[in-house]
Structures are given as structure tokens and as C-alpha cells.
Amino acid sequence: MPSSPITDEPVVQVRDLQMSYGPRAVLTGVDLDVHRGEVVCLLGPNGAGKTTTIEILEGFRLPSAGTVRVLGGDPATGDDAWRARIGVVLQSWRDHPRWTPRRLLSYLGGYYAPYATPDHPRPYEVDWLLTTVGLTDGADRKIATLSGGQRRRLDVAVGVIGRPELLFLDEPTAGFDPEARRDFHDLVHRLSDLEGTSILLTTHDLGEAERLADRILILNEGRIVADGSPDALARQVAGRAEVRWTCAGEVFVHATDEPVPFVRELLAQHDDISDLEVRRADLEDTYLAMVHRSESTPRSPELVEVTR
Numbered sequence: 001m002p003s004s005p006i007t008d009e010p011v012v013q014v015r016d017l018q019m020s021y022g023p024r025a026v027l028t029g030v031d032l033d034v035h036r037g038e039v040v041c042l043l044g045p046n047g048a049g050k051t052t053t054i055e056i057l058e059g060f061r062l063p064s065a066g067t068v069r070v071l072g073g074d075p076a077t078g079d080d081a082w083r084a085r086i087g088v089v090l091q092s093w094r095d096h097p098r099w100t101p102r103r104l105l106s107y108l109g110g111y112y113a114p115y116a117t118p119d120h121p122r123p124y125e126v127d128w129l130l131t132t133v134g135l136t137d138g139a140d141r142k143i144a145t146l147s148g149g150q151r152r153r154l155d156v157a158v159g160v161i162g163r164p165e166l167l168f169l170d171e172p173t174a175g176f177d178p179e180a181r182r183d184f185h186d187l188v189h190r191l192s193d194l195e196g197t198s199i200l201l202t203t204h205d206l207g208e209a210e211r212l213a214d215r216i217l218i219l220n221e222g223r224i225v226a227d228g229s230p231d232a233l234a235r236q237v238a239g240r241a242e243v244r245w246t247c248a249g250e251v252f253v254h255a256t257d258e259p260v261p262f263v264r265e266l267l268a269q270h271d272d273i274s275d276l277e278v279r280r281a282d283l284e285d286t287y288l289a290m291v292h293r294s295e296s297t298p299r300s301p302e303l304v305e306v307t308r
């Protein structure tokens with residue numbers, strides 16, 4: 001398998017992926033692509049099968065049926081050279097408690113060095129990576145003594161030390177404080193924009209998905225039920241805007257496809273309008289509407305007119 005193929009083939013290509021645990025079908029026909037350099041966010045309710053999907057793509061789990069191509073190869077038979085090109089951040093990694101982050105990263109980095117090419121040096125330089133993930137303070141402490149957030153920063157560093165072309169992140173910011181979360185988002189942007197790393201991540205944090213993702217996939221009831229940019233998905237669900245205002249001490253809400261003329265007319269008719277706000281569906285509205293739409297009891301995403 002070549003180290004850096006120049007091709008337009010998606011870095012991840014999945015067709016009709018199915019996975020059952022015993023009699024329980026979790027994935028019933030997943031189709032998805034990740035293109036080179038994209039940041040794709042996989043969303044879905046608890047138990048939807050996000051981790052299962054990621055583990056199949058990583059080659060850690062064998063699917064029941066379907067076609068899976070990752071960096072041009074089948075993860076089930078990926079060799080060391082293939083594995084060196086992917087990075088993995090699992091939901092939890094508890095190991096090497098007596099090592100220091102610096103030692104662990106230097107050690108793991110050694111595995112990737114033989115797979116370096118002139119175009120793609122490997123691994124990342126350890127000091128640079130420790131700084132980049134915000135772990136300089138804990139770099140020389142025993143891993144067992146790190147805080148949960150520092151531990152998670154180390155997980156991310158372990159996942160990317162080999163300078164992966166494709167990075168899988170399973171709930172990478174679970175347990176992060178707001179500063180660590182912001183640092184992590186900067187890191188994802190840096191890897192994607194400057195290094196061209198393709199990234200597939202799962203999260204339950206919709207704000208994070210909106211901030212990071214070029215494209216969002218929603219997995220529900222065994223299939224991908226939505227695929228698009230955060231904006232495109234929001235437009236599909238709720239083209240209507242919600243206009244909210246206060247008049248004579250009363251709050252009004254009105255849903256409209258044409259908020260500008262509506263607001264113009266409102267202001268022309270009343271001179272005591274206050275707290276005027278125009279709101280479009282955010283990713284949370286979109287996500288909930290898409291998930292419910294794909295379930296047996298569809299719920300209308302329409303905004304209803306109310307006064308209170």
C-alpha cells in the first residue's frame with residue numbers, strides 16, 4: 001500500500017455496513033464517505049452504533065456485512081504500514097500509569113518512524129506535540145497522577161503522535177473543561193487546515209459539532225438519516241425563522257419564511273416594540289428533528305405561533 005497516494009478516492013468509503021451483536025442488529029445499512037481533508041462529525045443518540053462504526057473503520061471490530069474501505073484498504077486486513085497512517089483516540093485509554101507523557105509519546109513515536117516518507121515525516125516532534133495539546137505542565141509527571149483533563153489531552157496526543165493522514169476521535173472532549181475544549185478545537189482546526197488531516201469524530205456536544213464539522217452525519221436506528229453541512233441540515237429542517245418580540249408588556253412569537261418584510265411591517269405598525277429577536281433553527285433543533293423524523297412517530301419541526 002503506498003504511503004501517500006494522490007487520489008480523489010474518499011479516505012473512508014462505507015457501503016451497506018451491517019453489524020449485529022448476537023440477535024441484535026445495531027447497524028442495518030450504513031453508507032458514508034469521508035473525503036480527504038474533511039472534518040466529519042458522526043452524531044446519534046446513545047447506543048446508535050457510533051463507536052461500533054468507528055471500531056469497524058479502525059479494524060478493531062469485524063462487520064457482519066457490507067463494504068468498508070479506509071485509506072484504500074480493508075481495515076480487517078490492514079497491515080502495519082496501513083495502521084501507521086491512521087490515528088485513533090478511543091473513549092478511554094488507561095495504561096502505562098508509571099510512565100510520563102513525554103516517555104510514552106517518545107516510545108510510541110518510535111513505531112511510526114519507519115513509515116516516514118520525504119513528503120510525510122513521522123512522528124511529530126514530542127515537545128511540539130506536548131505544547132500543542134497543552135500538556136507541557138504534566139509532561140514529566142507519572143501518568144497516574146494526571147488530572148482527568150490532562151489524561152484526555154494525553155489520549156489525543158497518543159492518537160496523533162504518528163502524524164496520521166486520517167484520525168478517528170471517539171468523544172474526544174468528554175471530561176474537558178472549557179479551556180481544554182477550546183484548545184482541542186484549535187488543534188482539530190490546525191490538523192485539518194495546516195496538516196490536511198482527515199478527521200472523523202463522534203460527539204454528543206452539538207456546539208462542538210457545529211464548530212468543527214465540515215459535514216455532519218446523523219446515525220439513528222442503524223442508518224445514516226442525515227448528511228450535510230450544519231447550515232444545509234438546518235435549512236432542510238426549518239427554513240422558517242422565528243421572530244420574537246415584546247409589545248405592551250406581552251411576548252409574541254411568530255414563524256415566517258420572510259423575516260425581513262415581517263419585521264419591517266411589525267415596526268411600521270407598532271412604535272412600542274422591544275426585545276426584538278430573529279432566530280433560525282440551530283443544530284440542536286436540527287438534530288432533534290432529524291432523529292425524530294427517522295423514528296416511527298415523526299414530530300413536526302414546524303415552529304408554532306404562540307403568545308405568552
Ligand SMILES: Nc1ncnc2c1ncn2[C@@H]1O[C@H](COP(=O)(O)OP(=O)(O)OP(=O)(O)O)[C@@H](O)[C@H]1O
Pocket residue numbers: 021026044045046047048049050051052053
Ligand atoms: N461488544 C458488544 N457486545 C454486545 N453489544 C454491544 C457491544 N458493543 C456495543 N454493543 C451494543 O451495541 C449498541 C451500540 O453501541 P455503541 O457503543 O456502538 O453506540 P454509541 O452510539 O457509540 O453509544 P454512546 O453514544 O452511548 O457511546 C448498544 O446497544 C450497545 O449496548
